[in-house]
Amino acid sequence: xxxxxxxxxxxxxxxxxxxxxxxxxxxxxxxxxxxxxxxxxxxxxxxxxxxxxxxxxxxxxxxxxxxxxxxxxxxxxxxxxxxxxxxxxxxxxxxxxxxxxxxxxxxxxxxxxxxxxxxxxxxxxxxxxxxxxxxxxxxxxxxxxxxxxxxxxxxxxxxxxxxxxxxxxxxxxxxxxxxxxxxxxxxxxxxxxxxxxxxxxxxxxxxxxxxxxxxxxxxxxxxxxxxxxxxxxxxxxxxxxxxxxxxxxxxxxxxxxxxxxxxxxxxxxxxxxxxxxxxxxxx
Amino acid sequence: xxxxxxxxxxxxxxxxxxxxxxxxxxxxxxxxxxxxxxxxxxxxxxxxxxxxxxxxxxxxxxxxxxxxxxxxxxxxxxxxxxxxxxxxxxxxxxxxxxxxxxxxxxxxxxxxxxxxxxxxxxxxxxxxxxxxxxxxxxxxxxxxxxxxxxxxxxxxxxxxxxxxxxxxxxxxxxxxxxxxxxxxxxxxxxxxxxxxxxxxxxxxxxxxxxxxxxxxxxxxxxxxxxxxxxxxxxxxxxxxxxxxxxxxxxxxxxxxxxxxxxxxxxxxxxxxxxxxxxxxxxxxxxxxxxxxxxxxxxxxxxxxxxxxxxxxxxxxxxxxxxxxxxxxxxxxxxxxxxxxxxxxxxxxxxxxxxxxxxxxxxxxxxxxxxxxxxxxxxxxxxxxxxxxxxxxxxxxxxxxxxxxxxxxxxxxxxxxxxxxxxxxxxxxxxxxxxxxxxxxxxxxxxxxxxxxxxxxxxxxxxxxxxxxxxxxxxxxxxxxxxxxxxxxxxxxxxxxxxxxxxxxxxxxxxxxxxxxxxxxxxxxxxxxxxxxxxxxxxxxxxxxxxxxxxxxxxxx
Numbered sequence: 001x002x003x004x005x006x007x008x009x010x011x012x013x014x015x016x017x018x019x020x021x022x023x024x025x026x027x028x029x030x031x032x033x034x035x036x037x038x039x040x041x042x043x044x045x046x047x048x049x050x051x052x053x054x055x056x057x058x059x060x061x062x063x064x065x066x067x068x069x070x071x072x073x074x075x076x077x078x079x080x081x082x083x084x085x086x087x088x089x090x091x092x093x094x095x096x097x098x099x100x101x102x103x104x105x106x107x108x109x110x111x112x113x114x115x116x117x118x119x120x121x122x123x124x125x126x127x128x129x130x131x132x133x134x135x136x137x138x139x140x141x142x143x144x145x146x147x148x149x150x151x152x153x154x155x156x157x158x159x160x161x162x163x164x165x166x167x168x169x170x171x172x173x174x175x176x177x178x179x180x181x182x183x184x185x186x187x188x189x190x191x192x193x194x195x196x197x198x199x200x201x202x203x204x205x206x207x208x209x210x211x212x213x214x215x216x217x218x219x220x221x222x223x224x225x226x227x228x229x230x231x232x233x234x235x236x237x238x239x240x241x242x243x244x245x246x247x248x249x250x251x252x253x254x255x256x257x258x259x260x261x262x263x264x265x266x267x268x269x270x271x272x273x274x275x276x277x278x279x280x281x282x283x
Numbered sequence: 284x285x286x287x288x289x290x291x292x293x294x295x296x297x298x299x300x301x302x303x304x305x306x307x308x309x310x311x312x313x314x315x316x317x318x319x320x321x322x323x324x325x326x327x328x329x330x331x332x333x334x335x336x337x338x339x340x341x342x343x344x345x346x347x348x349x350x351x352x353x354x355x356x357x358x359x360x361x362x363x364x365x366x367x368x369x370x371x372x373x374x375x376x377x378x379x380x381x382x383x384x385x386x387x388x389x390x391x392x393x394x395x396x397x398x399x400x401x402x403x404x405x406x407x408x409x410x411x412x413x414x415x416x417x418x419x420x421x422x423x424x425x426x427x428x429x430x431x432x433x434x435x436x437x438x439x440x441x442x443x444x445x446x447x448x449x450x451x452x453x454x455x456x457x458x459x460x461x462x463x464x465x466x467x468x469x470x471x472x473x474x475x476x477x478x479x480x481x482x483x484x485x486x487x488x489x490x491x492x493x494x495x496x497x498x499x500x501x502x503x504x505x506x507x508x509x510x511x512x513x514x515x516x517x518x519x520x521x522x523x524x525x526x527x528x529x530x531x532x533x534x535x536x537x538x539x540x541x542x543x544x545x546x547x548x549x550x551x552x553x554x555x556x557x558x559x560x561x562x563x564x565x566x567x568x569x570x571x572x573x574x575x576x577x578x579x580x581x582x583x584x585x586x587x588x589x590x591x592x593x594x595x596x597x598x599x600x601x602x603x604x605x606x607x608x609x610x611x612x613x614x615x616x617x618x619x620x621x622x623x624x625x626x627x628x629x630x631x632x633x634x635x636x637x638x639x640x641x642x643x644x645x646x647x648x649x650x651x652x653x654x655x656x657x658x659x660x661x662x663x664x665x666x667x668x669x670x671x672x673x674x675x676x677x678x679x680x681x682x683x684x685x686x687x688x689x690x691x692x693x694x695x696x697x698x699x700x701x702x703x704x705x706x707x708x709x710x711x712x713x714x715x716x717x718x719x720x721x722x723x724x725x726x727x728x729x730x731x732x733x734x735x736x737x738x739x740x741x742x743x744x745x746x747x748x749x750x751x752x753x754x755x756x757x758x759x760x761x762x763x764x765x766x767x768x769x770x771x772x773x774x775x776x777x778x779x780x781x782x783x784x785x786x787x788x789x790x791x792x793x794x795x796x797x798x799x800x801x802x803x804x805x806x807x808x809x810x811x812x813x814x815x816x817x818x819x820x821x822x823x824x825x826x827x828x829x830x831x832x833x834x835x836x837x838x839x
Contacts, residue, residue: 007700007702008702009702009703039684039687040687041683041684041685041686041687041688041689042683042684044683046530049694054703056691056693057702057703060689061689062683062688062689062690062691063690063691063692063693063701064530064533064560064692064693065691065692065693065694065695065697065701065703066526066529066556066694067526067552067553067556067694070522070526070552070553070556073518073522073523073526073527073530074526074527074529074530074533075530076518076523076527076530077488077490077526077527077528077529077530077531077532077533077534077536077538078530078531078533078534078683079530079534080488080514080516080527080530080531080534080536081487081488081530081531081532081533081534081535081536081538082534082535082536082682082683082684084684085534085683085684102519102520102523103519103523103526106518106519106523261514261516262514263508263509263512263513263514263515264509264512265487265512266511266512268485268654268656270512271482271483271485271486271511271512271654272483272652272654274482274507274510274511274512275479275482275483275511276646277510278479278507278510278511279469279479279646280467280646282469282470282471283312283466283467283468283469283646
């Protein structure tokens, strides 16, 4: 591994944080992409705000450290400006399933060719332990000391399936090799892709035992079968004790947003000429 | 001096705006200057809409009192505006809806029914009648209508011709006694002028969510997108728009967005981010009246303070406030260019009066805009630092994929290499670096000659105005022999130039479409005396005569 992929920024994630595994996976995938011919400078990572966001400081590639919930909107702009770039978003579950939910759903609806990796530890870490849209019902956060059992979590995989998302996978940070493969597949997929990644928060919500017991890779699942994808998505609702399927849940090829909405670029001279022409036609 | 006002009114959906535009176009083609004010409530069908087209042999950008021609598609129009018509006014009305009225009866509905036209074509019929009433040759009318009504041309022409024939004689022939030359004059709304100005300055992307009165930019930009080479996107919200623009700018697009105050509320989060990340985003803030949703379709100049202070934290920015379509074109270009030069956000403040008003512009008088270009092409360098410091605070701007460099852009306080920092030196250094741009930005504003003086420069009474009030104050100053001063750039505030322009006037009066006198306060804050504020906050622009009347007590 090329050591220059990590910056000199001091790492401040907690010991045992799932973000380490995610950072390694993302770094490995990027390293592989570069080895396969993608220019390093054409890869851009956009982060939101939260513990996950620090990956922007730690990875020594081009990054846009954006705002809480806004990474996907920013990434959409980047991809529209330059479709040749490989644009990856690292986002948190509090970040993208709460404040950024509209951007997530709309990006799926549009099918912009970016990849969203959700660092889903199901708790707000950096603001110290409040519940997120995917926190289990029994979770007692600092802002919800009586729990949220009447406010069950979102099932983001189901939301994405309903939103027309063309690539949905679920990974787990303790299945490193598999996770790396999913992130790679998501990035090379042409269109919007999401990897909902289960990770633990070592300080506020360590679900290692629960995940280790329940995760599995379904046998013979055909990710192109939407009905089968829905079945798998509903097996576990992020609250109950159902089996937790990992892997590519759904995959479909759809024309990308940038191929439909980006108009051919014009030079400054051509733009000035267009303005002249428009004005002449109006006289 | 030729100076006429034509009012056409009807219900929403009657095509009043379009009809007004066509009338303005007719006069622009005849060589006059036109200005159109369009008044409409926030509804889709029904209600009362009207357009006032002011026609003169000199540039105009406001309405005066008195109507010379009243064109009524319905009875409400007659009822609402009859008291404002002059004694010798021409009145043409739809006699299928209005009975026993003074003026010339045109059976608009009967004509369209006979010609199998759609109801909206009543406006075409009335335009035909109007053209006859002022003595225009049919050939000329036909020529303009062919260009202006491209759908169902023949039917429209037949209907217009019937209207033309329904008027027995020409009634206001002096309309045409004026020297007429076509020239290259064109009609532009403030919104269209801004769109074209930004394209001329090299705009690559426009992302906006619809909101009156800025929507016209989005519509027009979408219409000319292919021709202009601009990627135009209507996303899920203003929040998305602003953040997409920031992303586009990072990706190398010169990009902008536009909205009104309520949408700007949502964009401010992204505006702060763009400032911290030193991304050149341009935002058009088209003002309308009231906090919150206010009154969607009426005018105000209430967001000057907001524009200056919008965003958390402190950061430099440019704010332009054009007064008419020509200035809007120019300011849009400067905003985009200077935003890129200094890698700071820029705002263009307009208002409903300007944004949706239509102005005659002479393209030959518009300045040639220099395309925004601040991307430093980075060669193979050892180490690129996105925020490397310099004497003027401006760092090399590289875009991803351009050279083999790593570009770290950050919404958080950052080191020169773009990595977050919270050390005392790091925080202060980040702010110092950005604020170091200010002296050069101030100089840049001075170089633009940011303050315009109208009327008698030696007069002892001075009007201080901004935005769409500038053309009104120009006329008022001319009429009263006083002076009017308009800062075209509001931030960095050109205090020295405003002060020089005001000079030693013994009375300085601010004219603004707000309650508080926001420009007056800004001027005072910079040590410029303002004695009186003439406020207007009923959503309607001043009329020239109304303003003159208000000033008589003071000036005489």
